[in-house]
Amino acid sequence: MVNYNYEADFNLVDEDKLTNWILDAIKKEGYKIGDINYIFCTDEYLHKLNVEFLNHDTLTDIISFDYTVGKIIQGDIYISIDRVRDNAIDYGVAFKDELLRVMIHGVLHFCGYKDKTPDESKVMRAKEEYYMASY
Template structure:
């Protein structure tokens, strides 16, 4: 089950398309989604979470709380729509594409991919691109 909540009145069109896509991404990695809650929020909301739970005093685009067991995915993914919008502008991509990139980034972390080293980051970027292409593929 995938759910979307908003702390800042954020809405996107066609949530069903996102749910289908995220399930396809999980399936492509031989995982299943038991419970995944995306929470869309402001910079300030996510900064508070970052300070309280991770002891980081910086803005970020995403924080993932992973409660998964093996290949059964369960967790919460918090996304700052302020960061998504700013990053879309900085990197000259659409807000929709940046949102999908961040959403799949969190899911890939839950699947087990990291991004701490240069090698892991390169692999993560490649996977993000590959999985984003799956958004428009209907099964």
């Protein structure tokens, strides 16, 4: 099940369409859905989590907590709407496109994709683009 939670002044436009898109990506990656919780929040909210749980005193667009067991995808994905808005402007893309990228990014982490090295980042970006094109 995919759940959407709002800790910011924000609401998704089409939760059902997004859920189907996420479920399709999980299936294509060879996994099954457990529970994924998206929490849309502010910079301040996510910064506190970043400091408390990851010891990173920086702003970020997404933090994911992966509870996947075997092939059952489970986890919490925190997304700063403030960062997504700013990044969309910085990258010259539509807010919706940047939001889709970040949303699928968290799911791809749960599917085992990393982005710490240049090679890992290249693969992650290609996967993001692939799934964004299918939305």
